[in-house]
Amino acid sequence: MTQKELKEFLDEKAAFYENIDFIESDPIQIPHQYTLKEDIEIAGFLSATIAWGNRKMIINNASKMMELMGNSPYDFVMNHTDDDLEKFDGFVHRTFNAEDFKFFIQSLRNIYIEHKGLETVLLPGDNDNYQLAISNFKKIFFDIPHLPRTQKHVSDPVKGSAAKRINMYLRWMVRDAKKGVDFGIWKSHNPAHLHCPLDVHTGNIARKLGILKRKQNDWKSIQELDSILRKFDKSDPVKYDFALFGLGVFEKF
Template sequence: MNKDLKITLESLVARYNTTAFMDNDPVLFPRCFLGKTKQDIEIAAFLASTIAWGNRKQIMNGCRKMLFDIMDGKPYDFVMQHKWEQIDPECSIHRTFFGRDLAYMCKGLHSIFIESYSFEYVFIQSGCNVWKGFETLREMFAKANGGKYSKHLSNPTPNRHKGGSACKRLNLMLRWLCRQDGIVDLGIWHELTPDKLMTPLDVHVARVGRELGLITRQGNDRKTVEELTRNLAVFDPKDPCRYDFALFGIGESQKHVKR
């Protein structure tokens, strides 16, 4: 173990894993539903993470528009009462994510909640393997939408042309829902434990990971996520994803503030 690197990572986690972190981060939105139903939190986490790319201010505006302007602060009722049928398909929410995309997600969520009390069911049925869970999720959403797949739900399955998506946004959602740090992440799921999680990988985390020698691969795909998480697990095998804060923190200090 590289003790100097561990000290660096731990100090950065302490600096960035704070309540101040939430001010401009989409994790703020699922946290708005603490004290309400578990399903409200799950839906908010899923939708907020789904649009978590690009300009942070725009992400926050898009989350607010979905969860409060459109869903009136009642996402579970909105989904289960089919209110998504009234969404303007051309409504702009965040960059390439429109009203029709939100309706697609709501149909998938409705299908899941008809079958189970919790969104976590998808991952439990997949043996608490996050990649299998993402594959199952993608198939369930497609089935609920007449066999149509969404570009906003990444495909983690490798093929001869691609190594499988890093699924950054879905992994970010799982970090929020599974980690129980009592500070930023919500930790409302208990079957899918933190040691099973994969690190959310964006271009900045990948760059920092390579600078620190935690990543040797060139592409930012599923295998790279697995390599990074495996190397972070050397420092904390029970919760390797908590170092996501440290990698983000380095990027932040270098003025790379997009997630």
């Protein structure tokens, strides 16, 4: 395919997969249960944090997280007691356990009290660089006492990580809501600067289509993929996540 043909193909696939039906089998359905901005932010962040492995298990365990917070995530984060956190004992999603979950709640509370919330703390500076913004977010997130083991659940792209889950979360919060999938509630952010969430599926499809040469799924690969996708649509390059993911997961392309 020529670049023009490839762009048309991916535009068509992105438009096909970005619709309400996509939500049914995706963890984004968890924050879609809420209308309050802060509920959406927190439900989305926690769901994205555990978004690796079997998608059905991710959705089930993210739902369990919401239930443990009384299905009012923002109110729980801001007003929980130590006794409330004891309800988390026994929770586990792969390597994310109850102690990790407890810390995440405490850190989120600190972020809303001391740093004006998730939208502000993940906002890039003047250079529009989400690599630095995510790395800085991790420093703030672990600014309160924590177990060293919990740090592995927040990626640092400055250290080379593709930070797939945070980039996916940013897509959810920042991209326009007109198709009914993403939320578009972070008006201070610009979707033109987002990065495509890179995982096994999107990476493999990008390589098959010839828009990614690098073999590892790391931050250098994201930059390589970005350079192409931003030529295809400079204002909304991450819409192609729907195309790459759909081709990989649903079509086994």
